[in-house]
Amino acid sequence: MRASRLISLVLLLQSGGTMTAGELAEQLEVSERTIYRDMLALSAAGVPVYAEQGRAGGYRLLDGYRTRLTGLSRAEAEALFLSGLPGPVRDMGLGESLAAAQLKVAAALPATLRDASSRARQRFHLDAPGWFRDADPPPLLAELARAVWEDRVVVLTYRRREEVVRTVEPLGLVLKTGSWYLVGRVGGGVRTYRVDRAAAVTVTDTVFERDGSFDLAAFWGEQALEFERGILREQARIRLSPAGVRLLRHTVEALAARAVDEQAVTPGADGWVVVTLPVESVAVACTQLLGLGPEVEVLDPPELRELMRSAATRMTELYR
Structure with missing residues (x-):
């Protein structure tokens, strides 16, 4: 683990120029004390790293020094080809540039890693648009x-x-x-x-x-x-069946579902729970909660309960 961090330190200094201990610590998610120890270790290993004093000071490598520790592992090479999103890049007019860059990277890889691109494409694909959406990019x-x-x-x-x-x-x-x-x-x-x-x-x-x-x-x-948070300005008290608890996250905003999950409630003898649900408005809440059918009962506010009752009555009339 430390050897990997030391290599990362050298590469950061090689690409970023002068960097303070605080900046390096933030990048590597370690303490500044750890950075000080690692710098001593690099210096002892013969890496020409030195500290500049003053307000604009920090650690830097001797001018012209380049490490040869830039070889990619198999995991790194495969992750590199996963990092691009071909669809969105193509939508922005950069499809040809991406293809050319990937060809150059693949050509520069050692023979043992040449299959990294095909392995990544065969195993993973990101389809960014949601279901039933127009996939065409905006014209501008x-x-x-x-x-x-x-x-x-x-x-x-x-x-x-x-x-x-x-x-x-x-x-x-x-x-x-x-x-x-x-x-x-x-x-x-x-x-x-x-x-x-x-x-x-x-x-x-x-x-x-x-x-x-x-x-x-x-x-x-x-x-x-x-x-x-801004749109979820109102609240509703509801009763949920065990099935309703499971289905709620599919019908309301993720933030609202998390707010329900965080409430420490004890189910009743029938397994139902009473929770407070953040909602955008009474009308929006009615549309969302109707998706739960008989797995939810609205307790408050009265106007939301009335909307649910009215909708249930109309549905009963339709299917009678």
Whole structure:
């Protein structure tokens, strides 16, 4: 384990230049004390690593030093070919570039690893879009992807209730269950736009400066969580049968299902449990809970219970 970490340290310094002990510790998920010990071990092994003092200081390798410890293991080579998503990459207009890069990587591998690409393709496939969705990419995706790569400001015409025009600094693109989203800076804030709602895009010649600390994955994770929490503003008290407990996660938002799972409730003599369910609204909750049929009973609020009763009555009349 330590030998692998020492190799990772050398490769980080080789690719990242000067790095502080704190930055290295964060990358390798160890303590700074461990980094200090590892640096002594590298130096004792003859690796020309040294520390620079001062505010801009840190650890670095002697200029021109290159390690030969860059050979790939079989697992690493196979993971490399799994890391690309051919469908989304093709949608962004980069299909030919991906194919060319994979050919070059495969040609550079030793003979014993040449089958890594075919082994990965034979065993794993990611189908990103959800069921019953149009798999065609949004027509303006390739233009937005080019603007993202080149850090160019775009003028975006966006469909809401009516069309609006925004000047956006495109920071990144996110694929979520088959739908593409543009994350961009507008004025002083960061906004998110569904790409398939873009009516027109003009890529300008203006190049914007990126914030080096912006983390697209972290931003998206926080936004997604805030979105779920933001829409689940109301609550309902419900009774669930054992089957209803199992089926609930298929009918409501994941955050709502987790909130139910976290409640320490004791089943009654009949096995049913009473829980509090976060919901978006009475109308949405009625639509979701009807999917559980007789495995759920709404206790509160009264208007939701009435909606469920009315729906059950209409269904009874239909099947009488």
